Amino acid sequence: MTDQQDVYPSMTISTEQSTENIAPIKLGERLKDIRRALGLTLEEASQKTGLARSTLSKIENEQISPTFQAMQKLTTGLDINIPQLFATPKKVNTTGRRDITRNELGKSHPTLTYEHELLATQLSNKKMMPFKSLVRARSFDDYSDWIRHDGEEFLLVLKGEITFFSEYYEPVNLVEGDSVYYDANMGHMLASVSEDDAQILWVTAS
Amino acid sequence: MTDQQDVYPSMTISTEQSTENIAPIKLGERLKDIRRALGLTLEEASQKTGLARSTLSKIENEQISPTFQAMQKLTTGLDINIPQLFATPKKVNTTGRRDITRNELGKSHPTLTYEHELLATQLSNKKMMPFKSLVRARSFDDYSDWIRHDGEEFLLVLKGEITFFSEYYEPVNLVEGDSVYYDANMGHMLASVSEDDAQILWVTAS
DNA sequence: AAACCAAGTTTCCTTTAGGAAACTTATTTC
DNA sequence: GAAATAAGTTTCCTAAAGGAAACTTGGTTT
Missing domain, CATH: 2.60.120.10 (Jelly Rolls)
Structure with missing residues (x-):
């Protein structure tokens, strides 16, 4: 395969509607972090998302650019919301935020233990x-x-x-x-x- | 080309059993609305995004599922932010957000100690x-x-x-x-x- | 109405994404 | 320390996305 560095040169996404380039999104890296944070293997993530293990691997290593379809499977399967996925870590205004989670109504992630x-x-x-x-x-x-x-x-x-x-x-x-x-x-x-x-x-x- | 209606029935992606529609994102429709709102023709949008006129057409009509790459070009080219694009419910904003998961009422007898x-x-x-x-x-x-x-x-x-x-x-x-x-x-x-x-x-x- | 033109669609072809299976790389088990 | 297991990567193939150009549609002019 060709040099992927050239294929995804900047990956720049701006969360606010700004013209400047802020932080290039490393989608694969982000996804890998999330999967790891959930304690999932590629195989488990594959079962949850319906995407092949190999495909997930390639996405995480940025060898391919997932389709919208694939991204939907990812976000729904792993229970992550897309804004969160795309949100640039820096420059996010956190003032005045509040989130109430009622009893038993958080996002559930069952494991064996x-x-x-x-x-x-x-x-x-x-x-x-x-x-x-x-x-x-x-x-x-x-x-x-x-x-x-x-x-x-x-x-x-x-x-x-x-x-x-x-x-x-x-x-x-x-x-x-x-x-x-x-x-x-x-x-x-x-x-x-x-x-x-x-x-x-x-x-x-x- | 085969009947694409069958390929993307409603963009409803569910991981396990696909019985009910959860949050079908009509990406193409949304994009077309945005482009129209910006007063752009396909040709103009093509120049701004670097995507072919034909490709844009197919995306808007949901004949294809754009890659992450393509979506990047779209969002940067048209200067729209992705959260906004994907926000199916109301606005998911960074500041002053609120989410009440469940509602319960009681009478106020407040104090501060x-x-x-x-x-x-x-x-x-x-x-x-x-x-x-x-x-x-x-x-x-x-x-x-x-x-x-x-x-x-x-x-x-x-x-x-x-x-x-x-x-x-x-x-x-x-x-x-x-x-x-x-x-x-x-x-x-x-x-x-x-x-x-x-x-x-x-x-x-x- | 024909001729024209501009916006959008479809066709045809090339490139790339996605999946099954083979392969590699740890890590554990006997 | 070889065998077995598990997680992750790569290969190879097919199915689908992206682009150039041909085609269609709708509106305007004469």
């Missing part, structure tokens, strides 16, 4: 990302390795009892009302101690 | 500051000025019911499980709706 409910999804370019999550009972068996990512995390137990495992510390049990604040680069994971599912609130910031 | 419990005090230089607070029920006479400070704030109601007042919005009632994310530079304050104290969790980040 958790059921994440993403809150405040209407706002992009946030400093924090709040979640409400269900930790399934006896979930410890399913997990093999530490979770590790950039930023810091705050966690509060809303219901039930969990065990908080972390790389450099002994496991601790947390009950309703207990909270923990930690560096997310340190390996960490959760398990529901009791037979019931536990509910937690957590907030990340990078 | 808190009892803050600072969490995670062992750590300094945190990106976030989490609190757990009581919102006491008091009289509306205690109304004072807006609270205003740098950064962003996330708030979740743990118990009870509060009214969240903010400078640019109507007050909203939040019940247990509801949450709100907002820019703290926007004036804001809380009040407990019922006679009982309410309990909230909130996290700030600058």
Whole structure:
């Protein structure tokens, strides 16, 4: 294939209707970040979007320019809104913003161990990302390795009892009302101690 | 060429089962409207965007699904921003946005007295500051000025019911499980709706 | 009405996107 | 440490997008 650098020379998108070039959008990179943030493999993303694994790979590496159709599958499948996708990170006015998420009405991202409910999804370019999550009972068996990512995390137990495992510390049990604040680069994971599912609130910031 | 009506029935993309139309974006129609609104012919639009006249025609009539590349040329050439293009519902604006996910009503008996419990005090230089607070029920006479400070704030109601007042919005009632994310530079304050104290969790980040 | 012209459409062909499967690269397991 | 597994990339092919030019449509002039 030809040199793709030449094919996508600038990729410039302006969010406001300005004439100046602000920040070139690296669509592939952005998408890869989002997919990773959701903890999805290419295969899982493929199933969610209906796009082939190979296609996703090529889009992420900017070897192809996805069609509008493909982008729709992407955004609906991964539950991301397009403005968010295209929003330039810099120069975004964040004053006077507000987003209310009613109980149980966030964006849900179920996994084997958790059921994440993403809150405040209407706002992009946030400093924090709040979640409400269900930790399934006896979930410890399913997990093999530490979770590790950039930023810091705050966690509060809303219901039930969990065990908080972390790389450099002994496991601790947390009950309703207990909270923990930690560096997310340190390996960490959760398990529901009791037979019931536990509910937690957590907030990340990078 | 084959019947394109069958190829793009309504631009409805659903990942799993495709029974219902969720948010069909009629991209072509939208684009045609925009071009017309700008008073441009296909030829003129072609010159501005660098896309062939024929290609534009096909896009507008939804005979083809433009690539991301083509859409970039379109948006930059015609000076339209993509969020605007894709915004199916009302305006998704950067500033002064609001999204109430669910509606609930209660009667105002607002007050302003808190009892803050600072969490995670062992750590300094945190990106976030989490609190757990009581919102006491008091009289509306205690109304004072807006609270205003740098950064962003996330708030979740743990118990009870509060009214969240903010400078640019109507007050909203939040019940247990509801949450709100907002820019703290926007004036804001809380009040407990019922006679009982309410309990909230909130996290700030600058 | 014919002749003209301008805007938009379709045809035909080349280039590129998208998918299946083969291949590579870690990473784990026995 | 070879085999197995899993995530990601590349190859190869087909289906679809993009462009040049021919064609159609609608409006205007004479």
